[in-house]
Amino acid sequence: MDVLDVTDVTDVTDGRARTTAALTALGVRPGDVLLVHASLRALGPAAGGAREVLGALRRAVGPSGTVVVPAFTPENSDTSPHYRERVRGLNAGAVDAVRAAMPAYDPALTPAPSMGALAETVRTAAGAGRSAHPQTSFAGLGPAAARLLAGHRPDCHLGEDSPLARLYEADARILLLGTGYATCTAFHLGEYRMPGPPRRSYRCVVASRGVRRWWEYEDVALDDGDFAALGAAFEEAAAEGDVRAGRVGAAECRLVRLRSAVDFATIWLKEHRTAGR
16 A cells, blocks of 8 residues: 655645645546545545535546546435434334335435535536436546446446446546545445345335336345455555555545455455355
8 A cells, every 4th residue: 555645735725725735645636537435524624615625626636537426315215224224213103204205316306415515515516417326326527427427227236237337447546535445335346246146125216207106126235344344455455556545634545446446345255255144
């Protein structure tokens, strides 16, 4: 892992300029395609708010670069951990009321509150695109966004017919801004590439010709419970240039080559997960 010294940018007074300089020192370059996970709280006030961080990202990648974020919506599903936590302890009538009030997914309008302020800022920015999956959409800004987000099949959360596979093809990099490998969405593509991954049923609210309805489908059983351990193993084994670390704002951050992370995850998951995990 390459550890970068970004102390030379601490004298920059403007938050956006300072964050841009730190991203550049970390290794972000013009023309990059970035899959970004961010905790603004971890970055601290010196980095500025979501708009400033997005502005810094776009400056760092330049007009030819593209920024992509997860814009997931577990709020419209009754098979998600988010839903189970929401209805915990409620009686049957209250659960029915919750289900009745859950809105159908609309890529243009449905918010992604559980994904954080930066994801919402990207999603609502002028010119942003969003993929069509009703639970695990991605949003993006930049010239490659439309291509990366197209063709997200509604019965494929994070596999070959999702933006993750397009990001892999584009040799994108993962930017972990104040977050750890436990939130590294790209590792899920490794789950799909394991031989015979376990599958399960999912259900969510969609709109069909303007009519709200529940839709059930089968897909790979997603499990991020071991992603922190997977990330630690990947970082230990990473080749030169696959992982770069440095501070942005108050947080230790990482810039990771997505292809390397997914390839490692595919092998590691096969070796470490037991059948039916």
